[in-house]
Amino acid sequence: MKLVSRSSLLALAIGAALSAPAMAQETVRWGVPMAFGSNLTALGDTMPWVSEQLKKVSGGSINLQVFEPGKLVPALAIFDSVSTGKVEAGYSFMGYELGKVPVSAIFGALPFGMETPQFAAWIYFGGGDALLKEAFKPHNVHPIFCGSISPEAAGWFRKEIKTPDDLKGLKFRAAALGGKIYQKLGASVTMLPGGELFQALEKGVLDGTEFSLPTVDDQLGFDKVAKNYYLPGWHQPSTNQYLYVNIAAWAKLKPQTQAQIETTCTAGVTMALAKAEALQGEMLTKFEKEGVTLRQFNKTMLDAFSKASKEVIAEEAAKDPMFKKVHDSMAAFQAKNRNWHSLGYLPRDYK
Structure with a gap:
């Protein structure tokens, strides 16, 4: 009986493994x-x-x-x-x-x-x-x-928005919780897909709309029918x-x-x-050249949005245990990292 060495057995095993077909995709x-x-x-x-x-x-x-x-x-x-x-x-x-x-x-x-x-x-x-x-x-x-x-823009408006009263009766398109928050502040909110928004703005069906990034808003042509572009995207x-x-x-x-x-x-x-x-910085420059006024919501407006947001989130959490469970997890994670975000990054207004 011919003996096979250990090295020969190892070589045979490796060869078999290499020649075996890979797991089929x-x-x-x-x-x-x-x-x-x-x-x-x-x-x-x-x-x-x-x-x-x-x-x-x-x-x-x-x-x-x-x-x-x-x-x-x-x-x-x-x-x-x-x-x-x-x-x-x-x-x-x-x-x-x-x-x-x-x-x-x-x-x-x-x-x-x-x-x-x-x-x-x-x-x-x-x-x-x-x-x-x-x-x-x-x-x-x-x-x-x-x-x-990145954060969406807060939206396009036909008129300047200075106080929460300017939102009352405003015909505005917004999605998800943003829509509920605008409703709480007195706006008349509708939910339309992106492809229908230009025409709705053009015909006056809407007084304003939020949708997405500046580059996307440019592709949809909102700057042709509304000239007040508000940031930051507090809602998203x-x-x-x-x-x-x-x-x-x-x-x-x-x-x-x-x-x-x-x-x-x-x-x-x-x-x-x-x-x-x-791509967004370049797009904001383009909007300004085309006559769009870039605006930031003032503290009064942001405080109003924040207060309404807390109320809407509390209402949703009270109605749905899963909503509360997820929001609690998000809030805890955000709180745990607050010092890091405050101290670890350069302030955005630092020059």
Whole structure:
């Protein structure tokens, strides 16, 4: 009987391992409707970027084909379509489903809340992601944090806004909690998708609107019909977007595929924020050259918005335990890091 040395056995084992086929990459073909047009900078082009990167990292096996708003399902029906299984996945700002999932509003944007870097820290290291999954599980939706942009502008107005009384009776478009806060201050609030806002402003259906970043607002042409552009975006210090996946569809995926989607979405958060931060200063300069007056809400207005925000958040928390649970977590994380943010960064007004 011929003896085989230990080194020979090791060589045979290594050779077998190297010649064994790698874990097969499964094929995924999903249609992904979006709430925003892919032409909208950082807001609408993040999911197409994620889709392209997924094709590359999977060798073409994962194809999340994006669809423009209204092409597969209505722009404001992403959540319902994923929840019912009409589509496997969809991409949207979180908060349009406020009526069914109240806590969605603060995952999307918390007035006077955390800016994107701190929000991402809370999601990834402060327990936010576990709360996110817990909140949406009863609705058959597995949400993945998949994009976040810089603060939105506070909005476009036909007239100057000096005191809270100037908001009374104002016909204004706002989403999620921002809309409830404007209502509390006496505005007449409506919720329209981005594609309908220019015409509504032009025809006087609206006296003002908030929507997104200066670059996005420019793409939608708001500066042509309203000349008072207000900042800061107190209502949305961060604007957070998610890939909504039907829970049953998610459960069918291999762990490898799930990890590829989650990792690429994490990259999408970075790319969206970087693009958003890169372009806004130049756009504000363009607006000024075109006759737009850049204004900051004064302390009186910000105090009024802050007071109304606290009242609205308290009302929502009293009605919904999950809303309270998530808001308490956010507030605790923000408080824990307050000294760091106050002391660790240069003051914004330092020159």
